[in-house]
Structure formats: structure tokens, C-alpha cells
Amino acid sequence: MTPDLMEEGAQRVARHSGIDPGGNTESGGRAAGFGRHATPGEVDVTHGRILYLEDVSVSFDGFKAINKLSLDIAPGELRCIIGPNGAGKTTMMDIITGKTRPDSGTVYFGSTIDLLRHKEADIAQLGIGRKFQKPTVFEQLTVFENLELALKTNKGVKHSMLFRLDSAQSDRLAEIIETIHLADSVTRMAGNLSHGQKQWLEIGMLLMQDPKLLLLDEPVAGMTDEETARTAELFLTLKGKHSLMVVEHDMSFIKTISEIVTVLCDGSVLAQGTLDEVQADERVIEVYLGR
Ligand SMILES: Nc1ncnc2c1ncn2[C@@H]1O[C@H](COP(=O)(O)OP(=O)(O)O)[C@@H](O)[C@H]1O
Ligand SMILES: [Mg+2]
Numbered sequence: 069m070t071p072d073l074m075e076e077g078a079q080r081v082a083r084h085s086g087i088d089p090g091g092n093t094e095s096g097g098r099a100a101g102f103g104r105h106a107t108p109g110e111v112d113v114t115h116g117r118i119l120y121l122e123d124v125s126v127s128f129d130g131f132k133a134i135n136k137l138s139l140d141i142a143p144g145e146l147r148c149i150i151g152p153n154g155a156g157k158t159t160m161m162d163i164i165t166g167k168t169r170p171d172s173g174t175v176y177f178g179s180t181i182d183l184l185r186h187k188e189a190d191i192a193q194l195g196i197g198r199k200f201q202k203p204t205v206f207e208q209l210t211v212f213e214n215l216e217l218a219l220k221t222n223k224g225v226k227h228s229m230l231f232r233l234d235s236a237q238s239d240r241l242a243e244i245i246e247t248i249h250l251a252d253s254v255t256r257m258a259g260n261l262s263h264g265q266k267q268w269l270e271i272g273m274l275l276m277q278d279p280k281l282l283l284l285d286e287p288v289a290g291m292t293d294e295e296t297a298r299t300a301e302l303f304l305t306l307k308g309k310h311s312l313m314v315v316e317h318d319m320s321f322i323k324t325i326s327e328i329v330t331v332l333c334d335g336s337v338l339a340q341g342t343l344d345e346v347q348a349d350e351r352v353i354e355v356y357l358g359r
Contacts, residue, residue: 113178115178115179116143117142117143117179118141118142118145118281119313120140120141120176121139121163121175122138123137123172124172125171125172126170132334134156134159134170134335134336135335137160138337139160139337143280144307144309145311146304146306146307146314146325146327147312147329148315148325148328148330149314149316149330149332150315150317150319150346151332151355151356152333155333156335156336157285159335161313164196164283166183166187177195177196195281196280196283197281198283199267199270199271199274199282201285201289203263204270205269205273206258208258210258211245211253212255214258214269214272214273215244215276216241218272218273219277241276244272244275247275247302247306248269248271249298250268253265264292267291267295267299268298271284284303284312287299288321289318296321300321328340328341329346331346331352331356339352
């Protein structure tokens with residue numbers, strides 16, 4: 069990737085935002101943009117679930133980190149997961165993404181893809197994106213370059229050197245930059261962004277791959293109140309076009325974005341319902357919310 073090509077790309081993005089200042093409607097334009105990009109293989113959601121876990125267990129040195137966990141998520145749903153430290157929230161994401169193999173149980177993506185038969189890299193390719201707690205953007209590259217790079221992962225060096233965004237990809241990149249509130253920072257070095265902006269950039273990098281399901285582990289930890297509010301807004305715009313599983317401790321953030329909240333404890337589901345319902349649940353108060 070040469071600097072002039074970068075510059076050209078950045079200008080194209082700037083032009084795009086200039087010509088069409090918020091011209092896309094929230095529902096029409098962006099939804100069409102995300103939908104347009106074809107990803108390899110289709111996920112069969114005719115049974116009303118994008119993710120399905122049943123009776124999943126895993127032990128580490130005899131300690132049951134996940135214990136007969138069953139849970140499912142509907143297409144387009146934004147599911148919040150809460151629970152005390154050590155409840156197994158991150159381990160659950162490790163299992164879904166193929167990082168950890170469970171000892172027993174069933175994990176399906178849609179009704180036909182058995183995730184336990186796939187490796188971690190394949191699972192990402194199938195359309196499951198994961199955001200770890202710590203931002204992992206390339207600090208020495210610009211916002212634009214980071215997003216562009218997100219399209220090149222898992223391709224060979226030769227492919228990367230010859231790589232050029234096609235016009236659909238440039239359009240999508242421009243759309244995503246708007247979505248993650250970084251339109252004014254296209255040419256900034258990622259290392260100079262605030263913590264919150266880095267988190268948004270990383271979410272943007274995941275979106276470049278057009279994941280059907282996004283797993284987000286404590287995405288607003290360390291953010292300012294304003295950044296947290298913007299992140300809530302962002303997640304609400306992603307809902308519907310993507311399915312999201314969000315692990316968080318920040319209850320006011322959960323209150324803003326949540327529909328169904330699942331409470332994990334000791335590796336399985338302790339309670340599930342609206343935030344008001346689970347907050348009123350005696351068992352949840354006991355183990356997590358405190359008296
Ligand atoms: N690779 C591992 N090896 C050993 N123990 C682990 C491993 N991963 C997680 N655990 C243990 O499993 C439990 C659940 O951890 P984790 O999933 O990180 O919880 P949470 O994300 O809900 O705080 C913890 O007791 C943790 O120490
Ligand atoms: Mg965790």
C-alpha cells in the first residue's frame with residue numbers, strides 16, 4: 069500500500085462524506101449498505117436463532133467454568149450478558165469463537181453450522197466477529213488504513229500488496245467511518261485517538277468484515293460518560309443489521325441498550341428477562357447486584 073494510494077482513498081472518503089452529508093436514512097441507506105456485501109456461505113436462521121448453545125460444559129483442572137450452559141439468540145437481537153467476575157462470560161465467548169473447546173454440549177451458528185467442528189479462523193470467516201476488552205488497533209497506521217487492513221486479514225502478502233478497494237468496499241468503508249463517528253479523523257494516526265475512539269475503530273474494523281454476529285466483551289470499560297453514551301447509540305444502530313452479544317458491568321449502559329438480559333453465574337444461566345425483571349430477582353441481587 070503506497071502513501072499516495074492511501075491519500076487517494078482518504079480523499080475519496082472525504083468526498084463521499086462531503087457530497088452526501090447524512091443523506092442516507094438511518095434505516096434505508098445503511099441497512100442496504102451492510103446487506104449488499106455478500107459473505108461466504110449463508111447462515112440458516114429459519115428456526116429463529118442465529119446462535120444456539122445447549123448443555124455446554126468446560127472444566128479447567130476440575131473447575132467447571134461453564135456448567136450445562138444453554139442459551140440462544142435471535143437474528144438481529146442485541147443480547148446483554150451480565151454476571152459476577154468469574155461467571156464464565158469470557159469463557160463462553162471463547163467457546164463460541166473456537167478458542168476453547170467445551171468438554172460437552174452443542175454450539176450452533178444458525179441451524180446448520182456446528183461451530184464445534186470449526187477452527188477459530190474459520191469461525192471468523194463464517195461471520196462471527198469478536199471484540200476483546202483491550203483495543204487492538206494498529207497505532208502507527210491511520211484510521212483509514214486500519215479499516216482498509218481489516219479487509220485483508222487472512223489473505224497472503226502478495227494479495228495484500230496488490231490489494232485495492234473496489235467501489236463497493238470504498239462505499240462501505242465510508243459508511244462505517246460515519247457509523248463509528250470517526251469521519252473527522254480519517255487521516256489521524258490510530259495511536260493518537262482517545263481510548264473510546266480506538267474502541268470504535270476496532271468495532272469498525274470488525275464491521276468491515278460484515279459479521280452476522282458480533283461478540284463484545286466489556287466494550288465501554290474505561291470510556292468517559294460521553295463515549296459510553298455514543299457507544300450505546302452505535303450499538304442501537306447496529307442492532308437488526310447484525311446480531312450482538314454484549315457483556316458489560318455498566319448498568320446504565322445496559323439500561324439504554326437492552327432488550328433481554330441474561331445473567332450468568334457459576335457457568336450457567338441464573339436468570340433472564342428485561343433488566344427490570346432480573347434486577348428484581350432475589351438470586352441476582354444475592355450474587356451480583358448486592359443489597
Ligand atoms: N484457560 C483457562 N484456564 C484455567 N482457568 C480458566 C481459563 N479461562 C477461564 N478460567 C477460569 O474460569 C472462570 C471463568 O472465567 P471467565 O470466563 O473469564 O469469567 P468472566 O468473564 O465472567 O469474569 C474463572 O474462574 C477463570 O479463572
Ligand atoms: Mg470476562
